[in-house]
Amino acid sequence: MYKYLLAATLSCTALGSCETLQQVAQQYTIPTEAEAAEGIRQALDKGIDRGVTLLHAKDGFFGNSAYKLLLPPEAQRVESTLRQLGMGSMVDRAILQINRAAEEAVVQARPIFGQALRNMSIADAIGILRGGQNSATNFFREKTSAQLVAAFSPIIKNTLTQLNATKYYDELVSIYNGFPTTKQKLNPDLGAYVTDKAVTALFDQVAQEEANIRTNVAARTTDVLRKVFGYAAR
Numbered sequence: 001m002y003k004y005l006l007a008a009t010l011s012c013t014a015l016g017s018c019e020t021l022q023q024v025a026q027q028y029t030i031p032t033e034a035e036a037a038e039g040i041r042q043a044l045d046k047g048i049d050r051g052v053t054l055l056h057a058k059d060g061f062f063g064n065s066a067y068k069l070l071l072p073p074e075a076q077r078v079e080s081t082l083r084q085l086g087m088g089s090m091v092d093r094a095i096l097q098i099n100r101a102a103e104e105a106v107v108q109a110r111p112i113f114g115q116a117l118r119n120m121s122i123a124d125a126i127g128i129l130r131g132g133q134n135s136a137t138n139f140f141r142e143k144t145s146a147q148l149v150a151a152f153s154p155i156i157k158n159t160l161t162q163l164n165a166t167k168y169y170d171e172l173v174s175i176y177n178g179f180p181t182t183k184q185k186l187n188p189d190l191g192a193y194v195t196d197k198a199v200t201a202l203f204d205q206v207a208q209e210e211a212n213i214r215t216n217v218a219a220r221t222t223d224v225l226r227k228v229f230g231y232a233a234r
Contacts (some may be wrong), residue, residue, distance in 0.1 A: 031228045037125035039228025041117050043213045044136055044206065048113045051205025055106045055198075062099035067201045069098050071169075072193045078176050090172055097165030098190070102198040105155045109144075109202055112151055116143045129232050133214065137207040148199045156198065157191040166190060 031039065054060055061067045071079055071094065082091055120139075128135045160166045169190050212219045213229055220226040 029227060029231065031224075031231055033122045033126060035224055036129050036228050037120065037122045039224045040125040040128050040136060041120065042222060042225055043210060043229070044113070044117060044140065046213070047137075047206035047209030048110065050209050051202050052106055052109055054205060055201055056103055058103065059099075060106070061102045061198075061201065062096060066204075067102075067197075069102055069194060069197050070095060071098075071172075072190065075169075075173065075176075082172060082176065087172065087175065090168060094165060094168040094172060097160070097163040097168060098194055100163050101156045101159040101165055102194050102201070104159045105152045105195070105198050106202060108151045108155055109148060112144050112147045113140065116140060119143075129228065133211060134207050136210045137203055140206060141203055145199065148202070149195055152195045152198055153191060156194045160191060160194065 054064075055067065061069055070076060071091070079091055082088070124139065128139055131138075160169075209219075213225060214232070217226070217230070220229055
């Protein structure tokens with residue numbers, strides 16, 4: 001460790017700045033348990049804020065190729081048939097409103113994630129710090145998945161109804177089920193499908209931010225983040 005600090009000191013002297021020395025020192029100083037806990041909380045809070053802000057915005061789902069919701073898998077196999085029968089606008093309208101429902105619901109994640117952060121123990125934080133690449137995300141997934149589903153479900157159901165997404169989708173299903181050639185009727189749970197996709201997208205965003213902080217020094221925007229994740233990356 002000392003050779004790194006010596007190199008940083010020489011660099012600091014040559015450049016007339018101690019910023020490099022301070023950053024290297026933070027990377028090689030063992031954080032206290034309290035600092036580790038605070039660093040994990042800050043990292044997760046950043047991931048939550050970024051994810052919710054991105055996904056809650058207009059077109060957060062609909063305009064994002066990674067998260068855009070299509071029809072449920074059971075209905076996707078009949079989508080081409082409906083479009084061929086001139087019902088493409090109905091399909092497009094249903095898909096748009098399904099995505100709008102997901103965008104509306106994800107904001108409810110903030111208080112749930114916030115409570116999980118407040119309940120995080122120092123032992124939890126140390127375990128996350130010593131864990132693998134996605135250990136913080138996995139902690140959140142374990143602690144909040146059931147709450148997120150419970151919170152999202154009624155909001156998504158109400159939003160689907162208010163935006164007429166349920167109506168449009170039910171019309172598509174009824175039309176298809178009414179075909180004389182239809183042998184297997186469609187009746188997927190649209191609300192459960194949208195809820196699952198919204199929760200999955202949130203955790204994906206948290207995972208991306210966690211990976212960024214673990215691997216990208218520039219993403220560690222506070223002294224605690226630099227110290228905790230600099231040490232963890234050794």
